[in-house]
Amino acid sequence: MSPQPQAAVGAPLSRVDGRLKVTGKATYAAEHDIEGVVHAVVVDSSIGRGRITGIDTRAALAQPGVLKVISHLNAPNLAYRGNPESYDPPGKQLRVFQDDRVLFHGQPIAVVVATTLEVAQHAADLVKVRYAAEQSSTDMASAPAGPPVAYSRGDADKALASAPVRLDATYQQARAHHNAMELHATIARWDGDKLTLWDKSQWPKGTQKDLAAVFGIPQDSVHVISPFVGGAFGNAMRAWPHITISALAARETGRPVKLMLTRRQLYFGTGFRPSYEYRVRLGSDRRGRVSAMVQNLKAETSSYENFTEGVQHAGQMLYNAPNVRQDYRTVPLDVNTPVWMRGPGFATAAFALESAMDELADKLGIDPVELRLRNEPEEDPSNGLPFSTRRLRECLTVGAREFGWHRRNPRPRSTRDGDWLIGTGMATGTYDVLRSPAQARVRLDADGTALVEAATSDMGPGTYTSQTQLAADALGLTMRNVTFRLGDSTMPPTPPHGGSQTMANVGSAVLDGCDKLRTQAIKLAVEDERSPLYGADAANIVVRAGRLHVRDNPTRGETYRQLLTRNNRTHLEVLGSFTPGESRFSMYTYSATFAEVAVDARLGLVRVRRMLGVYDVGRIISPKLADSQALGGMVGGIGQALLEHTTTDHRDGRIVNADLANYLVPVNADIPELRGIYLDGGEDLKADPIGVKGLGEVVYIGVAPAIANAVFNATGRRVRELPITVEALL
Ligand code: MOS
Numbered sequence: 001m002s003p004q005p006q007a008a009v010g011a012p013l014s015r016v017d018g019r020l021k022v023t024g025k026a027t028y029a030a031e032h033d034i035e036g037v038v039h040a041v042v043v044d045s046s047i048g049r050g051r052i053t054g055i056d057t058r059a060a061l062a063q064p065g066v067l068k069v070i071s072h073l074n075a076p077n078l079a080y081r082g083n084p085e086s087y088d089p090p091g092k093q094l095r096v097f098q099d100d101r102v103l104f105h106g107q108p109i110a111v112v113v114a115t116t117l118e119v120a121q122h123a124a125d126l127v128k129v130r131y132a133a134e135q136s137s138t139d140m141a142s143a144p145a146g147p148p149v150a151y152s153r154g155d156a157d158k159a160l161a162s163a164p165v166r167l168d169a170t171y172q173q174a175r176a177h178h179n180a181m182e183l184h185a186t187i188a189r190w191d192g193d194k195l196t197l198w199d200k201s202q203w204p205k206g207t208q209k210d211l212a213a214v215f216g217i218p219q220d221s222v223h224v225i226s227p228f229v230g231g232a233f234g235n236a237m238r239a240w241p242h243i244t245i246s247a248l249a250a251r252e253t254g255r256p257v258k259l260m261l262t263r264r265q266l267y268f269g270t271g272f273r274p275s276y277e278y279r280v281r282l283g284s285d286r287r288g289r290v291s292a293m294v295q296n297l298k299a300e301t302s303s304y305e306n307f308t309e310g311v312q313h314a315g316q317m318l319y320n321a322p323n324v325r326q327d328y329r330t331v332p333l334d335v336n337t338p339v340w341m342r343g344p345g346f347a348t349a350a351f352a353l354e355s356a357m358d359e360l361a362d363k364l365g366i367d368p369v370e371l372r373l374r375n376e377p378e379e380d381p382s383n384g385l386p387f388s389t390r391r392l393r394e395c396l397t398v399g400a401r402e403f404g405w406h407r408r409n410p411r412p413r414s415t416r417d418g419d420w421l422i423g424t425g426m427a428t429g430t431y432d433v434l435r436s437p438a439q440a441r442v443r444l445d446a447d448g449t450a451l452v453e454a455a456t457s458d459m460g461p462g463t464y465t466s467q468t469q470l471a472a473d474a475l476g477l478t479m480r481n482v483t484f485r486l487g488d489s490t491m492p493p494t495p496p497h498g499g500s501q502t503m504a505n506v507g508s509a510v511l512d513g514c515d516k517l518r519t520q521a522i523k524l525a526v527e528d529e530r531s532p533l534y535g536a537d538a539a540n541i542v543v544r545a546g547r548l549h550v551r552d553n554p555t556r557g558e559t560y561r562q563l564l565t566r567n568n569r570t571h572l573e574v575l576g577s578f579t580p581g582e583s584r585f586s587m588y589t590y591s592a593t594f595a596e597v598a599v600d601a602r603l604g605l606v607r608v609r610r611m612l613g614v615y616d617v618g619r620i621i622s623p624k625l626a627d628s629q630a631l632g633g634m635v636g637g638i639g640q641a642l643l644e645h646t647t648t649d650h651r652d653g654r655i656v657n658a659d660l661a662n663y664l665v666p667v668n669a670d671i672p673e674l675r676g677i678y679l680d681g682g683e684d685l686k687a688d689p690i691g692v693k694g695l696g697e698v699v700y701i702g703v704a705p706a707i708a709n710a711v712f713n714a715t716g717r718r719v720r721e722l723p724i725t726v727e728a729l730l
Helices: 018-022 117-126 156-161 204-215 241-253 263-269 313-317 346-364 368-374 392-403 463-475 502-526 560-566 623-642 703-715
Strands: 038-044 050-056 066-071 108-114 128-133 149-153 165-173 185-191 194-199 222-225 257-260 276-284 290-302 323-333 420-432 438-445 450-453 482-485 541-544 547-550 553-559 571-578 588-600 606-616 673-678
Touching (some): 038 117, 050 066, 050 108, 156 276, 156 290, 194 241, 204 241, 346 623, 392 588, 438 463, 438 560, 502 547, 588 703
Antiparallel strands (some): 276 290, 420 588, 438 450, 547 553
16 A cells, blocks of 8 residues: 555644634533533541441521432442443442441532532531541551562662662652642433433543443443543543432432532542652662662552552663562552552652662762663563663753753752752653554545544543544545544543553554545545546555545546545445554653752752753654643643642641642743653554554653752752652752
C-alpha cells in the first residue's frame, strides 16, 4: 500500500473543540440539561472512625421540597457483585449506606434529595447524626506497615557495605489531591431498569461495568455519557461512591438526580496521591558507578483496600546498578482509598531517586548530568530485555546544551542576585509505556465526511484533536471533514484514559480502522468498471482531500463522494482494533528536566525562574497539544515541588485544608518561562503501529526533583520533604 500523504499529523493545530470550550458550549457532567432533574447533597461523617448510632432526619424531611433522605437505615441492599475487569485495588470497596460503620472522616453516610439544590443543602445541614466514635489512625509515622512487596537482584546489602562511597537518605512526600478544575458530578436517570449516567469519567466503560456490578444488573443496562472532562489527573479513573449514591437516589425517588460533590467533599469522596516515605541507600565507586541500591518504600492506604502503584519500576530500571534490593509496604489507615495521581508512582520515585543521585553527585564532585550518563544501562537491568527505544542520553545532552548547564557553578550557595540565591538543578524522568487493547469505529458517508468513535475520554490533553489528525491523514480527508467522538459507553471499548495511553492505544485502533476503510474504498474503485481507477493497482492509490488517485498520476481519480454515490452506498463502515502482542522489549518514556530557581535568602521563598524539559516520548502526533501537555506537566510539577500538601488533623482524621484557599496550587504568577523539546525522529514502532509512547505523565515526572536539586544548588540546603516550604529553608 502506498503511504498516505501526511498533512494533519505533525501540524501544530489548535483544538477542534476549542471554540466549544471557550464559548461555554462544551457540556461537562453537571451541565447536561435533563428534564425533571432533582438535586442530591451528601451528608458526610464528622468522626474519623466508629459507628453511627442514630440519624434524625425529621427536621430535614420537614423542609418543603425535600423528597427523601437515604442512609443505611433505609437504603436497599445493593448487589456489589464485583467487577473483575476493574483496576480497583484488592480489598472490599466502600459500600454506600450498607451498614453503620464509619471508616474515615468525611465518609458519605446519607444523601438528601430535594427539588432544588438550595433546599437539599439546607436539609443536609439539618440531618443529625449520633456516633459511637473510636480513635482513628491517620498518621503513617505511628501505624504499623503491612508485609513488603520485595524485589532483589545481586546482593545489594553486601555491595553497599563494601562500596567506597555511600549515601543514606530518606525522602518524604506529602499526601496530595488532584484538585482538577471541574468538580466530580453525576446525573443519574432510570428508565425502567435502564440506568443512564452523565458523569465525569476517565473511563466510561469502566464506570458502566462498575455500576452494573453494584446494582447487579446487566452491563448493557448502564449507559455512561461523558463527552467533556474538566481535568482529572487520575481522579476520575474509578467509580467513586457518589456515582452509586446518585443512581441510588434516582432509583429511590423515581426522578433524575444530579449530584455534584463540593470542593471540600472531593477530599473525602474521591482519591488522592498517598503520602510516601522513601529511603534510598546508594553505594558507588569514586568514579560514580553505582554498584548498590537499597530502597525501602512506605505509603499510606485505606483500612479496606490495599492501594499500590508502579512506584518500584524506576528504582529497578533507570540505572545500571548490578545490586538492587527494594521493599515496598503499605500502611493501612482510617482514610479513604488513594488512587493514581499524575505520573503515578514514578513521580514519587523520581523525587527520591533523583534527589539521591544529586546528593551522590555532590559527594563525589561529579557533574549530575555526567553521573547519570555514567550509569546508563544498555538493556533493561531489571529483566535483561532490550529497550524498544531509550534516548535518555540525548535528553540529557540536548537539555544540558539548550539550558546552558555548563555555565552553572556546582558549588552550592555561590550565585547571588541581590537578596536572591540562584541555583540550577536537573533530574531525569521515566514512565512505562502502557499497551492495552482498543477499538474504534470508522464510518465514511457518501457526502465525503467521516465519523470516528471510541469510548475513550478526554480530560484535557486534546484527544478530540489528535485522533482527528490521525484519522484525517489515514482516510485522506481534511480535518474539517472528519469528526471524532468519544465519551460514551456504547462506543467501541478502549482502556482507561490515563497512564498516558490514549494516543498510542486508541490511536492505533483509529489508524487500523481508517486504513481498513480506505483500503475498502480503493478496492471498490479499482473493481468498478465505471471508475476512472478501474483496473489500477490498488497498492498504488492514495487519497488526498477526499479524492482517490493514482499516486504518480493525480489526474486519474475520483472522490469518495462520486465513488459511493455511483455505487448506491450510503456509507462504508469498519471496526478498527489494536491488540498489543506480547512484548519482548522494555518500553518506557524518558525525560530530562532542568530548572533554575531563586530563593530569597532572608524569607526562604522559592521562585522558579525558568525550566526546560527534553522528552523521548516517541512520535508526536499533535505538536501544539503535546507542548500544552508539557507546559501543564511542568506547572503541576511546580505544585508538587513547592505547594501541594493535604494536611490532616490526626486527632480526628479531619483534613484541615480541604479547599483551594488552603490547599495551594500554582497560579500564573508562579509560572516562569517554560520550554519543552521533543527529540526528533523518535517514533517507536516496537511499541505500537503509530510509534507513539505517551506523554502526559513523563512531562511531570522529574520536575519536582529538578526543582529540589536547584534549591540545594542555590542554598546549600538539602530538603528531603515535598513540598519544599519556606519553613524548611529558614
Ligand atoms: Mo493519570 S494518573 O494516569 O490520569
